[in-house]
Amino acid sequence: MHELALLQELCALATAAATEQGAKRIHRIxxxxxxxxxxxxxxxxxxxxxxxxxxxxxxxxxxxxxxxTRCFCPHCEQTFSPPDVIHACPTCGSISRQVLEGRELxxxxxxxx
Amino acid sequence: MCGQCGCDAPAAVAAAPPQRLELHQGLLSRNxxxxxxxxxxxxxxxxxxxxxLSAPGSGKTALLEQLARQWPRPPIGVxxxxxxxxxxxxxxxAAGARAVQIRTGDLCHLDAALVDQAFAQLNCRGxxxxxxxxxxxxVCPAAFDLGEQRRVAVLSVTEGEDKPLKYPALFKSADAxxxxxxxxxxxxxxxxRSAIANLQAIAPQAELFELxxxxxxxxxxxxxxxxxxxx
Numbered sequence: 608m609h610e611l612a613l614l615q616e617l618c619a620l621a622t623a624a625a626t627e628q629g630a631k632r633i634h635r636i637x638x639x640x641x642x643x644x645x646x647x648x649x650x651x652x653x654x655x656x657x658x659x660x661x662x663x664x665x666x667x668x669x670x671x672x673x674x675x676t677r678c679f680c681p682h683c684e685q686t687f688s689p690p691d692v693i694h695a696c697p698t699c700g701s702i703s704r705q706v707l708e709g710r711e712l713x714x715x716x717x718x719x720x
Numbered sequence: 721m722c723g724q725c726g727c728d729a730p731a732a733v734a735a736a737p738p739q740r741l742e743l744h745q746g747l748l749s750r751n752x753x754x755x756x757x758x759x760x761x762x763x764x765x766x767x768x769x770x771x772x773l774s775a776p777g778s779g780k781t782a783l784l785e786q787l788a789r790q791w792p793r794p795p796i797g798v799x800x801x802x803x804x805x806x807x808x809x810x811x812x813x814a815a816g817a818r819a820v821q822i823r824t825g826d827l828c829h830l831d832a833a834l835v836d837q838a839f840a841q842l843n844c845r846g847x848x849x850x851x852x853x854x855x856x857x858x859v860c861p862a863a864f865d866l867g868e869q870r871r872v873a874v875l876s877v878t879e880g881e882d883k884p885l886k887y888p889a890l891f892k893s894a895d896a897x898x899x900x901x902x903x904x905x906x907x908x909x910x911x912x913r914s915a916i917a918n919l920q921a922i923a924p925q926a927e928l929f930e931l932x933x934x935x936x937x938x939x940x941x942x943x944x945x946x947x948x949x950x951x
Contacts, residue, residue: 609828609829609859609860609863609864612827612829612831613747613748613863616747616748616750616751617747619750620743620745620747620749620750624741624743624745625741628739628741630739630741634738635738638747643888643889643892644863644889645859645860645862645863645889645890646863692885692888692922693885693921693922695921702920702921702924704924704925706892712746712747712748712863713744713745713746713747714743714744714745714746714747715742715743715744716740716741716742716743716744717740717741717743718738718739718740718741719738719739719741720736720737720738720739
């Protein structure tokens with residue numbers, strides 16, 4: 608539901624950055640979305656499909672990279688990718704409290720001209 | 721001449737090749753900046769601040785009514801977000817809280833700018849606890865920092881033991897989880913052991929409080945926890 612609000616934010620950031628460079632067109636937006644970012648990538652793509660039906664986004668491609676969760680186990684001193692929402696260390700089974708990656712909501716780059 | 725076929729059309733200006741702009745900017749950076757400003761503002765006023773989150777009907781407002789009556793240094797302040805109506809603010813004021821209602825319209829979460837606007841309407845003299853009661857929703861509010869010190873998620877026994885497994889992002893971001901409506905646990909067949917096991921698996925960082933906002937039973941432990949963490 609808040610994907611549309613996020614997308615408005617994304618378009619505002621992208622427009623500001625492109626304008627600052629004197630660019631007239633945004634060809635591509637690269638976005639990284641963490642699994643734990645609270646965002647549904649499909650909902651975000653759908654919201655973008657609605658936005659990109661109108662100018663000035665008609666030629667803009669949205670490239671969305673989903674960042675998998677990475678945790679750290681302090682007992683085993685290792686990082687691991689949890690298989691599901693429970694962040695249990697695959698070696699010792701303890702539940703990790705340290706999420707290293709997976710919370711990203713990052714506008715990485717634009718391609719403009 | 722156009723340069724391609726020799727016709728009279730003016731020569732096309734070659735389009736500049738696309739250029740890559742590295743930004744590495746947080747999508748919520750505007751909200752995060754406003755949240756940092758709010759946090760500083762709350763601290764300057766000596767306020768402990770909570771962001772209270774749950775599904776609709778988990779008893780957030782009832783919990784705050786109890787808190788308003790039992791907090792050792794009243795009054796407490798509440799900023800309450802709902803899609804429509806100011807019923808909650810009226811209930812909280814009747815319980816002795818200073819309450820400001822935010823009607824979010826279609827917006828499914830509070831953001832830091834809305835909280836800032838509401839805070840400007842709140843008289844916080846002599847107040848040391850401010851609670852932001854978020855819109856009842858277990859998905860969207862999790863992504864938005866409001867400038868709070870702590871997040872408290874509420875889960876009621878009528879909602880089922882597996883709620884933390886279904887909405888992990890919110891529970892993982894909570895500093896404390898309240899299991900509410902414990903007076904109804906038996907009648908609803910609530911499996912307490914399984915609920916606590918799920919919470920510990922999803923949110924091992926969170927303090928856990930079991931209480932009934934309606935009867936007030938168990939709220940003393942939550943008050944002690946809030947009291948032990950100064951602004």
